Amino acid sequence: MAVSWRKDGVYRDGSLNYGRLALYAIMIFVAIIWGAPFIWMFVTSIKPDNEVFSYPPTWWPDEPTLEFYTRLFDSFPMLQWFRNSLIVATITTVLTLATNILAAYPLARMRFRGRRIVLLIILSTFLLPGEILLVPLFLGMIKFKLANTYFSIAVPAAANAFGVFLMTQFFLSIPVELEEAARLDGCSRLGLLWRIFIPLSKPVIATVAIFTFVRSWNDFFWPLIISNTDATRTVPVGLAVFVGRGLSMRFGVIMASAAAATIPAVIFFLLLQRYFVRGISTTGLQG
C-alpha cells in the first residue's frame, strides 16, 4: 500500500482527485452503516429509563448508568445460559476436530475403494437444507430420552461436513515427500498424522475450530426445539424466547442482554479475525 496520507485524494498540482475522495466518502458511509447498530445497542444499554426515548435520539446519555448490566443477571439466568453455550460449543468443536482430522487423512492421502462415493455423498450435503433433518433428529432424541441434554444440542452439529472438506483440501497440499520419508523410517499412519500432518495443519485446524465454535455458539433453530429448560438453554435461545419477545420489557435491560451476548463474540472476532476470513474465502461456507 504505497499511498501517502497527505497526497491520497489530491493530485500533484494540488487539485482534488474527486474519484478517490468519493471512494473514501463511500467507505466511511459503509463503516457507519455497519458500525452504528452496535454503538446504538451499547448506548441504549447505558441510558437511564427517562432518556431511552429522548427525541431527537442522543448518541450519549446525559447520565450514563451501568444499572442494567447489574440487573441483567437477576432478571434472566444469563450466566447459566452462557455456561450452557460454552459447554455445547466446546463439545461440538472438540468432536468436530477429532473426527475431521482422522477422516480427512485417508480422503486426501489414500487410495481405497469407495473414496469417490464417500466424498461425493459428504460434499452433496452442503446443498441439503437442514430443516429436513429437524423432525427425525427431534423424534430420535425424544425416543432415546436425550432431549434437554448437552448431548442432544451439541453432537448433531458435529456431523457437518465443512471441516472435513477444508482439512482434506489442506492435507492435499502437504508434500508427499515428507510423508514417504517418515514411512521409510517406519512411522505408522497414525504417527504420521500426529507428527507431520497435525503440526503442519495448525492454521487450518484453528480455522475449523473457530468456525465450528462460533457456528455452534450462534446456532438457533435446533437448540430452540431441543432444549426447553434453563439447565440446557443456550444464549441465543434464551435471548429470543425471553428477552426479545416483542420488546415488551424495559429497553435498558433488553439492550444490556443483547450487548452482553454480543461483546464476547466481538472480542473473540477481533482477536481471531484472519481465521474467519480464511475459512469463508476457502470454502464459501458461512456456517
Next chain:
Amino acid sequence: MSNLAPKGKRAASSWNSIKNDLIAYAFMAPYLVLFIVFLLLPAFVGVYASFTKWGIIGEPKWRGLKNYTKLLNSELFIESLQNTLYFVVLAAIPLIVLGFLLALLVNQKLRGRNIARAIVFLPHVVSVAAVGIIFQWILERSSGLLNYYLGLLGVNPPINWLGDPDSAMPAIAITTIWWTVNGNMIIYLAGLQDIPEDLYEAARIDGAGRWQEVRYVTIPMLMPVNAFVIPLTVIACWRVFGQVFVMTRGGPQGSTFTIAQYIYETAFVKFDMGVASAAGVILMLITLSFTIIQLRAMKVI
C-alpha cells in the same frame, strides 16, 4: 474438485489392498458414524416421514401423498411459499450485488480499508437473537433510529416497519442484508485477489477505463465464484427463520410467515410431524431445483 485426487500409491497385492481399505475406513469411522447417524439417516427418515402420519409418540402410519396434497391445498402453506419467495427476491439479489460491490470497495488501496472490512464483517459473529433485538429497536416506529434519520431526509409520516404488512418483509430483508452480506463480501474479495494483475494491465494497454476493467476483466473472472455464491445465498434465503422468529413471529397478519416458520409451527407446536416433513421435502426440492437450473444456466453442469 479435480484437485481432490489422491497422492498415495496403489497397494500391490490384494491382501495389502484390503488391509489398506480397512485402515482408510477405520480412520474415517468416527466421522462416518456421526455423519450417518445425525445427517444421512435423518435425511432419509425425513423423506419417509413426509409420506406418513406421525405424532410425537406412537408409530408412523403410511399416508401416501396425502400430506403433500394437504399442503398444496393449504392456504397458509401457499402463503408461506409466496412470502418466502418474496423474501428471496428482496434479500438474495442485494446480498449478491452488494457483497460484490463491497468487495470492490474494500479491495481499493484506501487508507483504513482494513478497519472498514472488520466493521462490515463484525455482524457475522453476532447471533440472530441479538441481531433481531437490535433491529427491532432501530426499526421501531416512533423512537427508532432509522425513522428518525429517514425523517431528516423527508420521509414522512414515519414507516411502521415491523407493524405494517407491507413493510415487515422488507424490514426483515434489511436486517438480513446487514447481518450476512459480509460473507459474500469476503468470498468475492478472495476472488478479486486471485485475479492476476497482468490481466488488468493488458486491459489498460488496450485503453480500458475503470468501469471497463470491471466489466471485461473482473466480472468474467469472478464467474467461478458466482457459481457457488449465488446458490448458497439463495438456499440460505429460502431457509430464513431466526430473524422472523425473533422479530415478527410471522406477523403482522402473516406477512412474514415463511416456510421454515411453517415447519416450526407444524412440527413443534402442533406436533404434526408428517406434514412438517413434507414441507421440508418441498423446501429441499425448491432449493435443489433452483441450484440445478442456476448451474445449468452458468454452464457449470
